[in-house]
Amino acid sequence: AQTVTQSQPEMSVQEAETVTLSCTYDTSENNYYLFWYKQPPSRQMILVIRQEAYKQQNATENRFSVNFQKAAKSFSLKISDSQLGDTAMYFCAYVSNSGYALNFGKGTSLLVTP
Amino acid sequence: DAMVIQNPRYQVTQFGKPVTLSCSQTLNHNVMYWYQQKSSQAPKLLFHYYDKDFNNEADTPDNFQSRRPNTSFCFLDIRSPGLGDAAMYLCATSRVRGGNQPQHFGDGTRLSIL
Known part of the structure; x- marks a missing residue:
């Protein structure tokens, strides 16, 4: 079974600063997908960014970018120019190419302060 | 806006009293999932429907059942809730699996x- 580890239960960053959330995973497969989901307080979980393992180029979505290191099985999320609305629980998730179930990490609670 | 709607947001039941949670979607997606998220833990897939085809995860307790009467609706039934079933229950959809x-x-x- 694949495992996803987020080693930072809580993080804090000041508005306009940059923060990086860590995620590592364990798999024996070569083709898979990695996701970062954001869950604001009392609101639904939404997809932030997605990375296909067969693509070497790191995915980017506006202020959000990833550092995907396939050999190291590492998938970190960088949030640039942090905004108060970025305050949320962030989940890293893995799905194999042939699978469907999201394997989530335990999450990192990010607080953006003024 | 197309969306996934869960009712109710908060549900209280008594030990052993059957309870049903509801999920509806306007995305016209073929797949509907139910995840269980216990406090400070990662969400874990219980089961999913691909169209009318029910797929149970191997370690989902027999106490948990699901129904999908049509494309838009999916229900999670807990026949005899125990204290260990207290959790956040997340419904999700995807176009295909x-x-x-x-x-x-x-x-x-x-x-x-x-």
């Missing part, structure tokens, strides 16, 4: 057991 398919989540239902 596969690792490359992003999942769209509802706000979740937080279940408490008295």
